Amino acid sequence: MNQWLDERLHISRLNDKFLRKAFPVHHSFFLGEITLFSLIVLILTGVFLALSYEPSTRMVANPTDASQMVPAAYASIIRINWMPFGDMLRRIHHWSANIMVGAAILHMMRIYFTGAFKKPRELNWWIGMLLLVFTIITAVTGYSLPYDNFAKTTLGVVVGIVASIPWIGDWVAQAAFGGKFALDNMAMIPRVYGYHIMLLPAILLGLTAAHMLIMIKQKHTQPQYAKRIAYKKIVGVPLMTQQTPIMIMLALLMTGLIILFAAFIPVHPVEVFGPASNQPVANIKPDWYLLWIFGVLEMIPANAKFTILGGTIGPEFIGGIVIATLVLVLMLAVPIFDKSRENMYYAENPTDFPKRLAAGVAFFTLLIVWSFAGYKNDFQWPVAPFWILTFVGPLVAYFATLGIVRGIKAFRAADERDQAQHAAAADD
Numbered sequence: 001m002n003q004w005l006d007e008r009l010h011i012s013r014l015n016d017k018f019l020r021k022a023f024p025v026h027h028s029f030f031l032g033e034i035t036l037f038s039l040i041v042l043i044l045t046g047v048f049l050a051l052s053y054e055p056s057t058r059m060v061a062n063p064t065d066a067s068q069m070v071p072a073a074y075a076s077i078i079r080i081n082w083m084p085f086g087d088m089l090r091r092i093h094h095w096s097a098n099i100m101v102g103a104a105i106l107h108m109m110r111i112y113f114t115g116a117f118k119k120p121r122e123l124n125w126w127i128g129m130l131l132l133v134f135t136i137i138t139a140v141t142g143y144s145l146p147y148d149n150f151a152k153t154t155l156g157v158v159v160g161i162v163a164s165i166p167w168i169g170d171w172v173a174q175a176a177f178g179g180k181f182a183l184d185n186m187a188m189i190p191r192v193y194g195y196h197i198m199l200l201p202a203i204l205l206g207l208t209a210a211h212m213l214i215m216i217k218q219k220h221t222q223p224q225y226a227k228r229i230a231y232k233k234i235v236g237v238p239l240m241t242q243q244t245p246i247m248i249m250l251a252l253l254m255t256g257l258i259i260l261f262a263a264f265i266p267v268h269p270v271e272v273f274g275p276a277s278n279q280p281v282a283n284i285k286p287d288w289y290l291l292w293i294f295g296v297l298e299m300i301p302a303n304a305k306f307t308i309l310g311g312t313i314g315p316e317f318i319g320g321i322v323i324a325t326l327v328l329v330l331m332l333a334v335p336i337f338d339k340s341r342e343n344m345y346y347a348e349n350p351t352d353f354p355k356r357l358a359a360g361v362a363f364f365t366l367l368i369v370w371s372f373a374g375y376k377n378d379f380q381w382p383v384a385p386f387w388i389l390t391f392v393g394p395l396v397a398y399f400a401t402l403g404i405v406r407g408i409k410a411f412r413a414a415d416e417r418d419q420a421q422h423a424a425a426a427d428d
Ligand code: HEM
Pocket: 028, 029, 030, 031, 032, 033, 035, 036, 039, 104, 105, 107, 108, 111, 116, 117, 121, 124, 125, 126, 127, 128, 129, 131, 132, 135, 208, 211, 215, 219, 220, 221, 222
C-alpha cells in the first residue's frame, strides 16, 4: 500500500521533509500546540453550532413564551440550548475560545522572554501577532451572534468605536455592519455571521498554515540543554512517531479539561439578558483579554473631544483606536529593537537579558493597571490613581525587575563561588 501510494504521490519525500522534523522536549513548547488544538476544537464545535443557528433578525415567536416576538438568532440559541448536548456544545465553544486566547498570550510571552522572536524568526512573530489580533476579533464577532441584549450592547460599543474614526468612521462602520446600527438593521447579524464563520476562520487557518510552514523551515529554537548535548545541532524527538503520541495526549488532556469546564461552568445565559432591545445593558464588560481597552475608555473623560477640519477626535477614538493601535505597533516592533546579526539557535534565559525582561514586565503591568480601571465604576474608584499608575506602575515594575535580576545574579555568583571553594577543598 505504501509503495503503491509512493509511486503515485511520492509520499516518502513528504516523510523526509515533514514527518522527521525534530521537536524539542520542553514543556514551554506545548503552549503553541495548545493554541492550535483549541483552534481545531473551535472549528469542530463551530460547524455543529452553525447547523442549528439562524443568522437572522426577523422576528419570530419566543420559544419560551409564544406571546413574545424575538429575533430569530436569539430564538435559535434558545433552541440550541434545549437540544441534547446543545448547551454543552456552546459551553465547549466558549471555553475553547478563552483557552485559545490565553494560550496564545502565554505562547507569545514565552517567545518574547526567551528571545525566540530574534533573527531569523521575525516573520513568525509578526504572523503570530496577526493571529492573536484575528483570534480576538473572531471572539468578539462570536459574542454578537446570540443577539440577546448583551450582544446588542457589545455590538453597539464596537460599532461606536469604528464609527469614531474621524472623517471616515461612519462610512466604515456602515460598510462593515450593513448600514446604521439599529435594532431593525436586518443586514447586521448576517454580516457578522459571515465574518465569524467564513472570513475570519479562513484568515486564521491561512495564517496558522504560514506560521507552521515557517516554523518547520526555520526549525524551533533549541532549549538550553541542547547546547550541552550537541552544539548547533537539532536535538529533539521526530514528529513521527515520538512527538505525535505526545501531541495526541496533550490534545486529549486539553479537550478533557475544556469538557470539564463546560460541564460545571455555564456560559453566557441568553435568557437572563433577554432578546436584543433598544435599552442597552448597564455596566457591561468585555472578556478579560479586552478589559484593558475598556479600562482606557473608562479613564478618558467623556468631554475629551475636539474637532479638526470637520472630523471629531473623541474619547472612543483615542482609547479604542489610537491607544489600542499604539500598543499593537509596540508589540509588532519588538523584533526591530533587536540588533542581532547572527541567527539565534538557543532559547535564552530571561535573566540574562534583564532590560528585555524588565520591559516585558512593565508592559504587562500597564495592561493590568488598565484592566483594573475597567472596574472603576463597580467600586466607585476615583480615576486619578489610575492615571498616576499608568505612568508610575510600569516604571516601578521595570526597576523592581532589574533589582530582582541583580539579586538573583548575585545569589547565583555566590553559589558558584561556594561550589568552587568546596571543590577546591575536596581536591586538597
Ligand atoms: C494564535 C494562534 C497561534 C498559534 C495556533 C500558534 C502556534 C504555534 C506553534 C504550534 C508553534 C510551535 C511550538 C512552539 O514553539 O510553541 C509556534 C511557534 C512560534 N510562534 Fe506561534 N502560534 C500562535 C500565535 C503566536 C503569537 C501571538 C506569536 C508572537 C507574537 C507567535 C510567534 C511564534 C514564533 C516566533 C514561533 C517559533 C518559536 C521557536 O522557534 O521557538 N505565535 N506557534
